[in-house]
Amino acid sequence: MNIEKCEVSRDLGRSTGVTTFRCFKMASTVSVTTDQAKTIAAQPAEEGKKSLMKVLGWQPYDPEDDMRQDILLDYLYDNFMFAVGKGFPWSQAVLCMELAAQMQKECQGLPLVEAIKHYSTKSQPYAQRLGDRNFKMFTDQFFQSYMQHYRLYQYVFGRDRDGWVSQYDLLVEPPPEPMLxxxxxxxxxxxxxxxxxxxxxxxxxxxxxxxxxxxxxxxxxxxxxxxxxxxxxxxxxxxxxxxxxxxxxxxxxxxxxxxxxxxxxxxxxxxxxxxxxxxxxxxxxxxxxxxxxxxxxxxxxxxxxxxxxxxxxxxxxxxxx
Structure with a gap:
Protein backbone atom coordinates (compact mmCIF):
# COMPACT_ATOMS: atom_id res chain seq x y z
CA MET A 1 0.00 0.00 0.00
CA ASN A 2 1.28 3.47 -0.85
CA ILE A 3 -0.08 6.73 0.51
CA GLU A 4 0.24 9.90 -1.52
CA LYS A 5 1.03 13.16 0.23
CA CYS A 6 0.45 16.39 -1.68
CA GLU A 7 3.02 19.13 -1.44
CA VAL A 8 2.00 22.73 -2.10
CA SER A 9 4.83 24.78 -3.56
CA ARG A 10 5.12 28.16 -5.23
CA ASP A 11 6.89 28.39 -8.54
CA LEU A 12 9.32 31.22 -7.90
CA GLY A 13 10.71 31.07 -11.44
CA ARG A 14 7.53 32.57 -12.93
CA SER A 15 6.52 36.18 -12.67
CA THR A 16 2.86 35.14 -12.17
CA GLY A 17 3.66 33.39 -8.88
CA VAL A 18 1.11 30.62 -9.57
CA THR A 19 0.76 28.09 -6.75
CA THR A 20 1.20 24.54 -8.00
CA PHE A 21 0.42 21.18 -6.42
CA ARG A 22 2.77 18.23 -6.65
CA CYS A 23 2.22 14.79 -5.13
CA PHE A 24 4.87 12.34 -4.01
CA LYS A 25 4.71 8.89 -2.49
CA MET A 26 5.08 8.37 1.25
CA ALA A 27 5.68 4.71 1.97
CA SER A 28 3.71 2.94 4.65
CA THR A 29 3.93 -0.72 3.67
CA VAL A 30 5.12 -2.23 0.44
CA SER A 31 3.84 -5.24 -1.40
CA VAL A 32 6.50 -7.03 -3.44
CA THR A 33 6.33 -10.64 -4.52
CA THR A 34 9.26 -13.03 -4.44
CA ASP A 35 9.53 -13.06 -8.23
CA GLN A 36 9.47 -9.28 -8.35
CA ALA A 37 12.18 -9.14 -5.68
CA LYS A 38 14.39 -11.48 -7.70
CA THR A 39 13.95 -9.32 -10.80
CA ILE A 40 14.81 -6.12 -8.94
CA ALA A 41 17.92 -7.62 -7.34
CA ALA A 42 19.20 -9.09 -10.62
CA GLN A 43 19.26 -5.73 -12.41
CA PRO A 44 21.87 -2.95 -12.18
CA ALA A 45 21.14 -0.37 -9.50
CA GLU A 46 19.43 2.24 -11.68
CA GLU A 47 17.36 -0.33 -13.55
CA GLY A 48 16.48 -2.05 -10.28
CA LYS A 49 15.21 1.22 -8.80
CA LYS A 50 13.02 1.78 -11.85
CA SER A 51 11.58 -1.71 -11.48
CA LEU A 52 10.92 -1.13 -7.78
CA MET A 53 9.18 2.13 -8.63
CA LYS A 54 6.86 0.33 -11.06
CA VAL A 55 6.12 -2.38 -8.50
CA LEU A 56 5.19 0.27 -5.93
CA GLY A 57 2.87 1.87 -8.46
CA TRP A 58 4.71 5.18 -8.63
CA GLN A 59 4.41 7.42 -11.66
CA PRO A 60 7.60 8.44 -13.51
CA TYR A 61 9.17 11.59 -12.07
CA ASP A 62 12.15 13.89 -12.60
CA PRO A 63 14.77 13.19 -9.89
CA GLU A 64 15.91 16.81 -9.99
CA ASP A 65 12.40 18.19 -9.50
CA ASP A 66 11.23 15.51 -7.03
CA MET A 67 14.31 14.99 -4.90
CA ARG A 68 12.27 13.88 -1.88
CA GLN A 69 10.67 11.04 -3.83
CA ASP A 70 14.05 10.09 -5.26
CA ILE A 71 15.58 9.94 -1.77
CA LEU A 72 12.69 7.77 -0.59
CA LEU A 73 13.23 5.37 -3.48
CA ASP A 74 16.95 5.10 -2.65
CA TYR A 75 16.08 4.50 1.01
CA LEU A 76 13.77 1.57 0.24
CA TYR A 77 16.06 0.09 -2.39
CA ASP A 78 19.16 0.26 -0.15
CA ASN A 79 17.43 -1.50 2.74
CA PHE A 80 16.17 -4.21 0.38
CA MET A 81 19.56 -4.72 -1.26
CA PHE A 82 21.29 -4.91 2.13
CA ALA A 83 19.19 -7.94 3.01
CA VAL A 84 19.80 -9.47 -0.42
CA GLY A 85 23.54 -8.90 -0.08
CA LYS A 86 23.60 -10.62 3.30
CA GLY A 87 21.92 -13.69 1.85
CA PHE A 88 18.49 -13.25 3.43
CA PRO A 89 15.72 -15.35 1.85
CA TRP A 90 13.71 -13.38 -0.69
CA SER A 91 10.67 -13.19 1.53
CA GLN A 92 12.78 -11.81 4.41
CA ALA A 93 14.44 -9.23 2.14
CA VAL A 94 10.96 -7.93 1.27
CA LEU A 95 10.10 -7.85 5.00
CA CYS A 96 13.14 -5.67 5.67
CA MET A 97 11.97 -3.19 3.05
CA GLU A 98 8.46 -3.23 4.53
CA LEU A 99 9.83 -2.50 8.03
CA ALA A 100 11.97 0.35 6.69
CA ALA A 101 8.96 1.82 4.86
CA GLN A 102 6.80 1.63 7.97
CA MET A 103 9.43 3.34 10.12
CA GLN A 104 9.95 6.10 7.58
CA LYS A 105 6.26 6.94 7.57
CA GLU A 106 5.38 6.54 11.23
CA CYS A 107 8.43 8.32 12.65
CA GLN A 108 7.69 11.62 10.96
CA GLY A 109 7.72 14.36 13.61
CA LEU A 110 8.92 12.10 16.43
CA PRO A 111 12.03 12.91 18.50
CA LEU A 112 14.92 10.48 18.10
CA VAL A 113 14.33 8.81 21.45
CA GLU A 114 10.67 8.24 20.61
CA ALA A 115 11.66 6.88 17.19
CA ILE A 116 13.97 4.33 18.81
CA LYS A 117 11.18 3.23 21.16
CA HIS A 118 8.80 3.03 18.22
CA TYR A 119 11.25 0.76 16.36
CA SER A 120 11.51 -1.54 19.39
CA THR A 121 7.74 -1.92 19.42
CA LYS A 122 6.97 -2.16 15.71
CA SER A 123 9.87 -4.46 14.86
CA GLN A 124 8.83 -7.31 17.16
CA PRO A 125 6.51 -9.01 14.64
CA TYR A 126 9.28 -8.77 12.03
CA ALA A 127 11.88 -10.13 14.45
CA GLN A 128 9.92 -13.37 14.81
CA ARG A 129 9.75 -13.83 11.03
CA LEU A 130 13.37 -12.78 10.33
CA GLY A 131 14.98 -14.82 13.05
CA ASP A 132 17.45 -13.61 15.68
CA ARG A 133 20.51 -13.55 13.41
CA ASN A 134 19.00 -11.74 10.43
CA PHE A 135 16.98 -9.37 12.59
CA LYS A 136 20.11 -8.33 14.51
CA MET A 137 22.04 -7.76 11.25
CA PHE A 138 19.26 -5.63 9.78
CA THR A 139 18.82 -3.65 13.02
CA ASP A 140 22.53 -2.85 13.16
CA GLN A 141 22.44 -1.64 9.57
CA PHE A 142 19.25 0.36 10.11
CA PHE A 143 20.68 2.20 13.11
CA GLN A 144 23.94 2.91 11.28
CA SER A 145 22.08 4.41 8.31
CA TYR A 146 18.60 5.78 9.02
CA MET A 147 18.92 6.38 12.75
CA GLN A 148 22.40 7.82 12.46
CA HIS A 149 21.09 10.45 10.00
CA TYR A 150 17.65 10.67 11.61
CA ARG A 151 17.53 14.45 11.84
CA LEU A 152 18.50 14.79 8.20
CA TYR A 153 15.69 12.44 7.14
CA GLN A 154 13.29 14.40 9.35
CA TYR A 155 14.34 17.62 7.66
CA VAL A 156 14.00 16.19 4.14
CA PHE A 157 10.60 14.56 4.65
CA GLY A 158 9.24 17.08 7.14
CA ARG A 159 9.98 20.41 5.47
CA ASP A 160 8.50 21.46 2.16
CA ARG A 161 10.88 23.13 -0.24
CA ASP A 162 9.92 26.04 -2.45
CA GLY A 163 10.32 24.97 -6.04
CA TRP A 164 11.72 27.33 -8.62
CA VAL A 165 13.01 26.89 -12.12
CA SER A 166 15.00 29.42 -14.11
CA GLN A 167 15.32 29.00 -17.84
CA TYR A 168 18.03 30.47 -20.02
CA ASP A 169 18.72 30.43 -23.73
CA LEU A 170 22.30 29.26 -24.14
CA LEU A 171 24.47 29.33 -27.23
CA VAL A 172 26.25 26.03 -27.73
CA GLU A 173 29.28 25.89 -29.98
CA PRO A 174 30.11 22.30 -30.95
CA PRO A 175 33.77 21.36 -31.23
CA PRO A 176 35.34 21.68 -34.69
CA GLU A 177 35.55 18.69 -36.98
CA PRO A 178 38.90 16.97 -36.43
CA MET A 179 41.21 16.67 -39.42
CA LEU A 180 42.01 13.32 -40.95
Missing amino acids: FKEGKSFKQWDYERQVVELQTMEAERRKLREAQKQSLEVEGDKLVQEAFSRLEGIEGPVDRETLASVVGDSITAHVTVTRDKLRTSIEEVQDNLEFKLEKNKIPKPQGAKTPTPPVSGKRRKSPDRPSTRGSSTSARGKKK
Missing part, protein backbone atom coordinates in the same frame (compact mmCIF):
# COMPACT_ATOMS: atom_id res chain seq x y z
CA PHE A 181 44.71 11.41 -39.12
CA LYS A 182 46.93 11.28 -42.21
CA GLU A 183 46.72 15.07 -42.50
CA GLY A 184 47.83 15.66 -38.93
CA LYS A 185 51.32 16.34 -37.67
CA SER A 186 53.29 15.44 -34.59
CA PHE A 187 53.22 17.70 -31.57
CA LYS A 188 56.94 18.45 -31.92
CA GLN A 189 56.48 19.61 -35.50
CA TRP A 190 53.41 21.70 -34.58
CA ASP A 191 55.20 23.26 -31.60
CA TYR A 192 58.25 24.07 -33.74
CA GLU A 193 56.13 25.83 -36.35
CA ARG A 194 54.22 27.69 -33.65
CA GLN A 195 57.40 29.08 -32.09
CA VAL A 196 58.82 30.05 -35.48
CA VAL A 197 55.60 31.84 -36.46
CA GLU A 198 55.66 33.80 -33.19
CA LEU A 199 59.24 34.92 -33.81
CA GLN A 200 58.47 35.79 -37.42
CA THR A 201 55.51 37.89 -36.29
CA MET A 202 57.64 39.73 -33.73
CA GLU A 203 60.35 40.25 -36.34
CA ALA A 204 57.90 41.72 -38.84
CA GLU A 205 56.45 44.06 -36.22
CA ARG A 206 59.94 45.19 -35.19
CA ARG A 207 60.87 45.81 -38.83
CA LYS A 208 57.71 47.84 -39.30
CA LEU A 209 58.59 49.89 -36.23
CA ARG A 210 62.10 50.65 -37.56
CA GLU A 211 60.68 51.77 -40.91
CA ALA A 212 58.29 54.09 -39.11
CA GLN A 213 61.22 55.56 -37.15
CA LYS A 214 63.15 56.23 -40.36
CA GLN A 215 60.21 57.97 -41.96
CA SER A 216 59.71 60.07 -38.85
CA LEU A 217 63.37 61.12 -38.92
CA GLU A 218 63.12 62.14 -42.56
CA VAL A 219 60.03 64.22 -41.88
CA GLU A 220 61.73 65.86 -38.90
CA GLY A 221 64.84 66.62 -40.98
CA ASP A 222 62.80 68.22 -43.78
CA LYS A 223 61.00 70.30 -41.18
CA LEU A 224 64.27 71.59 -39.67
CA VAL A 225 65.67 72.48 -43.10
CA GLN A 226 62.44 74.25 -44.01
CA GLU A 227 62.58 76.24 -40.78
CA ALA A 228 66.20 77.24 -41.46
CA PHE A 229 65.51 78.57 -44.99
CA SER A 230 62.24 80.20 -43.93
CA ARG A 231 64.33 82.91 -42.23
CA LEU A 232 65.42 84.15 -45.65
CA GLU A 233 61.85 84.75 -46.80
CA GLY A 234 61.34 87.82 -44.60
CA ILE A 235 64.56 89.57 -45.68
CA GLU A 236 64.24 92.28 -48.34
CA GLY A 237 67.20 93.04 -50.54
CA PRO A 238 70.58 91.30 -50.53
CA VAL A 239 71.27 88.74 -47.82
CA ASP A 240 74.33 89.43 -45.74
CA ARG A 241 77.10 86.90 -45.42
CA GLU A 242 76.48 86.11 -41.78
CA THR A 243 72.79 85.32 -42.21
CA LEU A 244 73.47 83.10 -45.18
CA ALA A 245 76.19 81.24 -43.31
CA SER A 246 73.88 80.73 -40.36
CA VAL A 247 71.08 79.35 -42.55
CA VAL A 248 73.44 77.00 -44.39
CA GLY A 249 74.95 75.86 -41.08
CA ASP A 250 71.53 75.07 -39.59
CA SER A 251 70.59 73.15 -42.72
CA ILE A 252 73.79 71.11 -42.63
CA THR A 253 73.27 70.40 -38.92
CA ALA A 254 69.74 69.15 -39.60
CA HIS A 255 70.96 66.83 -42.36
CA VAL A 256 73.80 65.50 -40.20
CA THR A 257 71.45 64.87 -37.27
CA VAL A 258 68.92 63.03 -39.40
CA THR A 259 71.61 60.98 -41.12
CA ARG A 260 73.16 60.05 -37.77
CA ASP A 261 69.83 58.96 -36.31
CA LYS A 262 68.93 56.97 -39.44
CA LEU A 263 72.31 55.24 -39.32
CA ARG A 264 71.73 54.35 -35.66
CA THR A 265 68.32 52.96 -36.57
CA SER A 266 69.85 50.89 -39.37
CA ILE A 267 72.42 49.46 -36.98
CA GLU A 268 69.69 48.57 -34.50
CA GLU A 269 67.75 46.92 -37.32
CA VAL A 270 70.77 44.76 -38.19
CA GLN A 271 71.07 43.81 -34.52
CA ASP A 272 67.38 42.88 -34.46
CA ASN A 273 67.79 40.64 -37.50
CA LEU A 274 70.76 38.86 -35.93
CA GLU A 275 68.92 38.37 -32.63
CA PHE A 276 65.84 36.94 -34.30
CA LYS A 277 67.94 34.68 -36.48
CA LEU A 278 69.76 33.40 -33.38
CA GLU A 279 66.46 32.77 -31.58
CA LYS A 280 65.12 30.79 -34.55
CA ASN A 281 68.25 28.65 -34.64
CA LYS A 282 67.81 27.84 -30.96
CA ILE A 283 64.44 26.17 -31.60
CA PRO A 284 64.86 22.39 -32.03
CA LYS A 285 63.76 21.51 -35.55
CA PRO A 286 62.18 18.05 -35.94
CA GLN A 287 63.28 15.94 -38.85
CA GLY A 288 61.31 16.76 -41.99
CA ALA A 289 59.69 19.91 -40.55
CA LYS A 290 59.35 22.88 -42.90
CA THR A 291 59.95 26.47 -41.87
CA PRO A 292 56.65 28.39 -42.03
CA THR A 293 56.26 31.30 -44.41
CA PRO A 294 56.79 34.64 -42.61
CA PRO A 295 53.63 36.74 -42.10
CA VAL A 296 53.07 39.71 -44.40
CA SER A 297 53.21 43.33 -43.12
CA GLY A 298 53.67 42.30 -39.53
CA LYS A 299 50.10 41.00 -39.23
CA ARG A 300 49.50 38.33 -36.67
CA ARG A 301 48.25 35.00 -37.81
CA LYS A 302 46.99 31.89 -36.12
CA SER A 303 49.19 29.00 -35.09
CA PRO A 304 49.92 26.67 -38.01
CA ASP A 305 47.18 24.31 -39.08
CA ARG A 306 45.11 24.92 -35.97
CA PRO A 307 41.41 24.56 -36.88
CA SER A 308 39.00 27.34 -36.06
CA THR A 309 37.08 26.91 -32.80
CA ARG A 310 33.97 28.44 -34.28
CA GLY A 311 31.26 26.07 -35.36
CA SER A 312 27.62 26.01 -36.19
CA SER A 313 25.64 27.02 -33.14
CA THR A 314 22.50 25.50 -31.81
CA SER A 315 20.18 26.72 -29.10
CA ALA A 316 19.90 24.78 -25.85
CA ARG A 317 17.75 25.39 -22.87
CA GLY A 318 19.52 25.29 -19.53
CA LYS A 319 17.87 24.54 -16.18
CA LYS A 320 19.02 26.00 -12.91
CA LYS A 321 18.14 24.40 -9.64
Whole structure:
Protein backbone atom coordinates (compact mmCIF):
# COMPACT_ATOMS: atom_id res chain seq x y z
CA MET A 1 0.00 0.00 0.00
CA ASN A 2 1.28 3.47 -0.85
CA ILE A 3 -0.08 6.73 0.51
CA GLU A 4 0.24 9.90 -1.52
CA LYS A 5 1.03 13.16 0.23
CA CYS A 6 0.45 16.39 -1.68
CA GLU A 7 3.02 19.13 -1.44
CA VAL A 8 2.00 22.73 -2.10
CA SER A 9 4.83 24.78 -3.56
CA ARG A 10 5.12 28.16 -5.23
CA ASP A 11 6.89 28.39 -8.54
CA LEU A 12 9.32 31.22 -7.90
CA GLY A 13 10.71 31.07 -11.44
CA ARG A 14 7.53 32.57 -12.93
CA SER A 15 6.52 36.18 -12.67
CA THR A 16 2.86 35.14 -12.17
CA GLY A 17 3.66 33.39 -8.88
CA VAL A 18 1.11 30.62 -9.57
CA THR A 19 0.76 28.09 -6.75
CA THR A 20 1.20 24.54 -8.00
CA PHE A 21 0.42 21.18 -6.42
CA ARG A 22 2.77 18.23 -6.65
CA CYS A 23 2.22 14.79 -5.13
CA PHE A 24 4.87 12.34 -4.01
CA LYS A 25 4.71 8.89 -2.49
CA MET A 26 5.08 8.37 1.25
CA ALA A 27 5.68 4.71 1.97
CA SER A 28 3.71 2.94 4.65
CA THR A 29 3.93 -0.72 3.67
CA VAL A 30 5.12 -2.23 0.44
CA SER A 31 3.84 -5.24 -1.40
CA VAL A 32 6.50 -7.03 -3.44
CA THR A 33 6.33 -10.64 -4.52
CA THR A 34 9.26 -13.03 -4.44
CA ASP A 35 9.53 -13.06 -8.23
CA GLN A 36 9.47 -9.28 -8.35
CA ALA A 37 12.18 -9.14 -5.68
CA LYS A 38 14.39 -11.48 -7.70
CA THR A 39 13.95 -9.32 -10.80
CA ILE A 40 14.81 -6.12 -8.94
CA ALA A 41 17.92 -7.62 -7.34
CA ALA A 42 19.20 -9.09 -10.62
CA GLN A 43 19.26 -5.73 -12.41
CA PRO A 44 21.87 -2.95 -12.18
CA ALA A 45 21.14 -0.37 -9.50
CA GLU A 46 19.43 2.24 -11.68
CA GLU A 47 17.36 -0.33 -13.55
CA GLY A 48 16.48 -2.05 -10.28
CA LYS A 49 15.21 1.22 -8.80
CA LYS A 50 13.02 1.78 -11.85
CA SER A 51 11.58 -1.71 -11.48
CA LEU A 52 10.92 -1.13 -7.78
CA MET A 53 9.18 2.13 -8.63
CA LYS A 54 6.86 0.33 -11.06
CA VAL A 55 6.12 -2.38 -8.50
CA LEU A 56 5.19 0.27 -5.93
CA GLY A 57 2.87 1.87 -8.46
CA TRP A 58 4.71 5.18 -8.63
CA GLN A 59 4.41 7.42 -11.66
CA PRO A 60 7.60 8.44 -13.51
CA TYR A 61 9.17 11.59 -12.07
CA ASP A 62 12.15 13.89 -12.60
CA PRO A 63 14.77 13.19 -9.89
CA GLU A 64 15.91 16.81 -9.99
CA ASP A 65 12.40 18.19 -9.50
CA ASP A 66 11.23 15.51 -7.03
CA MET A 67 14.31 14.99 -4.90
CA ARG A 68 12.27 13.88 -1.88
CA GLN A 69 10.67 11.04 -3.83
CA ASP A 70 14.05 10.09 -5.26
CA ILE A 71 15.58 9.94 -1.77
CA LEU A 72 12.69 7.77 -0.59
CA LEU A 73 13.23 5.37 -3.48
CA ASP A 74 16.95 5.10 -2.65
CA TYR A 75 16.08 4.50 1.01
CA LEU A 76 13.77 1.57 0.24
CA TYR A 77 16.06 0.09 -2.39
CA ASP A 78 19.16 0.26 -0.15
CA ASN A 79 17.43 -1.50 2.74
CA PHE A 80 16.17 -4.21 0.38
CA MET A 81 19.56 -4.72 -1.26
CA PHE A 82 21.29 -4.91 2.13
CA ALA A 83 19.19 -7.94 3.01
CA VAL A 84 19.80 -9.47 -0.42
CA GLY A 85 23.54 -8.90 -0.08
CA LYS A 86 23.60 -10.62 3.30
CA GLY A 87 21.92 -13.69 1.85
CA PHE A 88 18.49 -13.25 3.43
CA PRO A 89 15.72 -15.35 1.85
CA TRP A 90 13.71 -13.38 -0.69
CA SER A 91 10.67 -13.19 1.53
CA GLN A 92 12.78 -11.81 4.41
CA ALA A 93 14.44 -9.23 2.14
CA VAL A 94 10.96 -7.93 1.27
CA LEU A 95 10.10 -7.85 5.00
CA CYS A 96 13.14 -5.67 5.67
CA MET A 97 11.97 -3.19 3.05
CA GLU A 98 8.46 -3.23 4.53
CA LEU A 99 9.83 -2.50 8.03
CA ALA A 100 11.97 0.35 6.69
CA ALA A 101 8.96 1.82 4.86
CA GLN A 102 6.80 1.63 7.97
CA MET A 103 9.43 3.34 10.12
CA GLN A 104 9.95 6.10 7.58
CA LYS A 105 6.26 6.94 7.57
CA GLU A 106 5.38 6.54 11.23
CA CYS A 107 8.43 8.32 12.65
CA GLN A 108 7.69 11.62 10.96
CA GLY A 109 7.72 14.36 13.61
CA LEU A 110 8.92 12.10 16.43
CA PRO A 111 12.03 12.91 18.50
CA LEU A 112 14.92 10.48 18.10
CA VAL A 113 14.33 8.81 21.45
CA GLU A 114 10.67 8.24 20.61
CA ALA A 115 11.66 6.88 17.19
CA ILE A 116 13.97 4.33 18.81
CA LYS A 117 11.18 3.23 21.16
CA HIS A 118 8.80 3.03 18.22
CA TYR A 119 11.25 0.76 16.36
CA SER A 120 11.51 -1.54 19.39
CA THR A 121 7.74 -1.92 19.42
CA LYS A 122 6.97 -2.16 15.71
CA SER A 123 9.87 -4.46 14.86
CA GLN A 124 8.83 -7.31 17.16
CA PRO A 125 6.51 -9.01 14.64
CA TYR A 126 9.28 -8.77 12.03
CA ALA A 127 11.88 -10.13 14.45
CA GLN A 128 9.92 -13.37 14.81
CA ARG A 129 9.75 -13.83 11.03
CA LEU A 130 13.37 -12.78 10.33
CA GLY A 131 14.98 -14.82 13.05
CA ASP A 132 17.45 -13.61 15.68
CA ARG A 133 20.51 -13.55 13.41
CA ASN A 134 19.00 -11.74 10.43
CA PHE A 135 16.98 -9.37 12.59
CA LYS A 136 20.11 -8.33 14.51
CA MET A 137 22.04 -7.76 11.25
CA PHE A 138 19.26 -5.63 9.78
CA THR A 139 18.82 -3.65 13.02
CA ASP A 140 22.53 -2.85 13.16
CA GLN A 141 22.44 -1.64 9.57
CA PHE A 142 19.25 0.36 10.11
CA PHE A 143 20.68 2.20 13.11
CA GLN A 144 23.94 2.91 11.28
CA SER A 145 22.08 4.41 8.31
CA TYR A 146 18.60 5.78 9.02
CA MET A 147 18.92 6.38 12.75
CA GLN A 148 22.40 7.82 12.46
CA HIS A 149 21.09 10.45 10.00
CA TYR A 150 17.65 10.67 11.61
CA ARG A 151 17.53 14.45 11.84
CA LEU A 152 18.50 14.79 8.20
CA TYR A 153 15.69 12.44 7.14
CA GLN A 154 13.29 14.40 9.35
CA TYR A 155 14.34 17.62 7.66
CA VAL A 156 14.00 16.19 4.14
CA PHE A 157 10.60 14.56 4.65
CA GLY A 158 9.24 17.08 7.14
CA ARG A 159 9.98 20.41 5.47
CA ASP A 160 8.50 21.46 2.16
CA ARG A 161 10.88 23.13 -0.24
CA ASP A 162 9.92 26.04 -2.45
CA GLY A 163 10.32 24.97 -6.04
CA TRP A 164 11.72 27.33 -8.62
CA VAL A 165 13.01 26.89 -12.12
CA SER A 166 15.00 29.42 -14.11
CA GLN A 167 15.32 29.00 -17.84
CA TYR A 168 18.03 30.47 -20.02
CA ASP A 169 18.72 30.43 -23.73
CA LEU A 170 22.30 29.26 -24.14
CA LEU A 171 24.47 29.33 -27.23
CA VAL A 172 26.25 26.03 -27.73
CA GLU A 173 29.28 25.89 -29.98
CA PRO A 174 30.11 22.30 -30.95
CA PRO A 175 33.77 21.36 -31.23
CA PRO A 176 35.34 21.68 -34.69
CA GLU A 177 35.55 18.69 -36.98
CA PRO A 178 38.90 16.97 -36.43
CA MET A 179 41.21 16.67 -39.42
CA LEU A 180 42.01 13.32 -40.95
CA PHE A 181 44.71 11.41 -39.12
CA LYS A 182 46.93 11.28 -42.21
CA GLU A 183 46.72 15.07 -42.50
CA GLY A 184 47.83 15.66 -38.93
CA LYS A 185 51.32 16.34 -37.67
CA SER A 186 53.29 15.44 -34.59
CA PHE A 187 53.22 17.70 -31.57
CA LYS A 188 56.94 18.45 -31.92
CA GLN A 189 56.48 19.61 -35.50
CA TRP A 190 53.41 21.70 -34.58
CA ASP A 191 55.20 23.26 -31.60
CA TYR A 192 58.25 24.07 -33.74
CA GLU A 193 56.13 25.83 -36.35
CA ARG A 194 54.22 27.69 -33.65
CA GLN A 195 57.40 29.08 -32.09
CA VAL A 196 58.82 30.05 -35.48
CA VAL A 197 55.60 31.84 -36.46
CA GLU A 198 55.66 33.80 -33.19
CA LEU A 199 59.24 34.92 -33.81
CA GLN A 200 58.47 35.79 -37.42
CA THR A 201 55.51 37.89 -36.29
CA MET A 202 57.64 39.73 -33.73
CA GLU A 203 60.35 40.25 -36.34
CA ALA A 204 57.90 41.72 -38.84
CA GLU A 205 56.45 44.06 -36.22
CA ARG A 206 59.94 45.19 -35.19
CA ARG A 207 60.87 45.81 -38.83
CA LYS A 208 57.71 47.84 -39.30
CA LEU A 209 58.59 49.89 -36.23
CA ARG A 210 62.10 50.65 -37.56
CA GLU A 211 60.68 51.77 -40.91
CA ALA A 212 58.29 54.09 -39.11
CA GLN A 213 61.22 55.56 -37.15
CA LYS A 214 63.15 56.23 -40.36
CA GLN A 215 60.21 57.97 -41.96
CA SER A 216 59.71 60.07 -38.85
CA LEU A 217 63.37 61.12 -38.92
CA GLU A 218 63.12 62.14 -42.56
CA VAL A 219 60.03 64.22 -41.88
CA GLU A 220 61.73 65.86 -38.90
CA GLY A 221 64.84 66.62 -40.98
CA ASP A 222 62.80 68.22 -43.78
CA LYS A 223 61.00 70.30 -41.18
CA LEU A 224 64.27 71.59 -39.67
CA VAL A 225 65.67 72.48 -43.10
CA GLN A 226 62.44 74.25 -44.01
CA GLU A 227 62.58 76.24 -40.78
CA ALA A 228 66.20 77.24 -41.46
CA PHE A 229 65.51 78.57 -44.99
CA SER A 230 62.24 80.20 -43.93
CA ARG A 231 64.33 82.91 -42.23
CA LEU A 232 65.42 84.15 -45.65
CA GLU A 233 61.85 84.75 -46.80
CA GLY A 234 61.34 87.82 -44.60
CA ILE A 235 64.56 89.57 -45.68
CA GLU A 236 64.24 92.28 -48.34
CA GLY A 237 67.20 93.04 -50.54
CA PRO A 238 70.58 91.30 -50.53
CA VAL A 239 71.27 88.74 -47.82
CA ASP A 240 74.33 89.43 -45.74
CA ARG A 241 77.10 86.90 -45.42
CA GLU A 242 76.48 86.11 -41.78
CA THR A 243 72.79 85.32 -42.21
CA LEU A 244 73.47 83.10 -45.18
CA ALA A 245 76.19 81.24 -43.31
CA SER A 246 73.88 80.73 -40.36
CA VAL A 247 71.08 79.35 -42.55
CA VAL A 248 73.44 77.00 -44.39
CA GLY A 249 74.95 75.86 -41.08
CA ASP A 250 71.53 75.07 -39.59
CA SER A 251 70.59 73.15 -42.72
CA ILE A 252 73.79 71.11 -42.63
CA THR A 253 73.27 70.40 -38.92
CA ALA A 254 69.74 69.15 -39.60
CA HIS A 255 70.96 66.83 -42.36
CA VAL A 256 73.80 65.50 -40.20
CA THR A 257 71.45 64.87 -37.27
CA VAL A 258 68.92 63.03 -39.40
CA THR A 259 71.61 60.98 -41.12
CA ARG A 260 73.16 60.05 -37.77
CA ASP A 261 69.83 58.96 -36.31
CA LYS A 262 68.93 56.97 -39.44
CA LEU A 263 72.31 55.24 -39.32
CA ARG A 264 71.73 54.35 -35.66
CA THR A 265 68.32 52.96 -36.57
CA SER A 266 69.85 50.89 -39.37
CA ILE A 267 72.42 49.46 -36.98
CA GLU A 268 69.69 48.57 -34.50
CA GLU A 269 67.75 46.92 -37.32
CA VAL A 270 70.77 44.76 -38.19
CA GLN A 271 71.07 43.81 -34.52
CA ASP A 272 67.38 42.88 -34.46
CA ASN A 273 67.79 40.64 -37.50
CA LEU A 274 70.76 38.86 -35.93
CA GLU A 275 68.92 38.37 -32.63
CA PHE A 276 65.84 36.94 -34.30
CA LYS A 277 67.94 34.68 -36.48
CA LEU A 278 69.76 33.40 -33.38
CA GLU A 279 66.46 32.77 -31.58
CA LYS A 280 65.12 30.79 -34.55
CA ASN A 281 68.25 28.65 -34.64
CA LYS A 282 67.81 27.84 -30.96
CA ILE A 283 64.44 26.17 -31.60
CA PRO A 284 64.86 22.39 -32.03
CA LYS A 285 63.76 21.51 -35.55
CA PRO A 286 62.18 18.05 -35.94
CA GLN A 287 63.28 15.94 -38.85
CA GLY A 288 61.31 16.76 -41.99
CA ALA A 289 59.69 19.91 -40.55
CA LYS A 290 59.35 22.88 -42.90
CA THR A 291 59.95 26.47 -41.87
CA PRO A 292 56.65 28.39 -42.03
CA THR A 293 56.26 31.30 -44.41
CA PRO A 294 56.79 34.64 -42.61
CA PRO A 295 53.63 36.74 -42.10
CA VAL A 296 53.07 39.71 -44.40
CA SER A 297 53.21 43.33 -43.12
CA GLY A 298 53.67 42.30 -39.53
CA LYS A 299 50.10 41.00 -39.23
CA ARG A 300 49.50 38.33 -36.67
CA ARG A 301 48.25 35.00 -37.81
CA LYS A 302 46.99 31.89 -36.12
CA SER A 303 49.19 29.00 -35.09
CA PRO A 304 49.92 26.67 -38.01
CA ASP A 305 47.18 24.31 -39.08
CA ARG A 306 45.11 24.92 -35.97
CA PRO A 307 41.41 24.56 -36.88
CA SER A 308 39.00 27.34 -36.06
CA THR A 309 37.08 26.91 -32.80
CA ARG A 310 33.97 28.44 -34.28
CA GLY A 311 31.26 26.07 -35.36
CA SER A 312 27.62 26.01 -36.19
CA SER A 313 25.64 27.02 -33.14
CA THR A 314 22.50 25.50 -31.81
CA SER A 315 20.18 26.72 -29.10
CA ALA A 316 19.90 24.78 -25.85
CA ARG A 317 17.75 25.39 -22.87
CA GLY A 318 19.52 25.29 -19.53
CA LYS A 319 17.87 24.54 -16.18
CA LYS A 320 19.02 26.00 -12.91
CA LYS A 321 18.14 24.40 -9.64
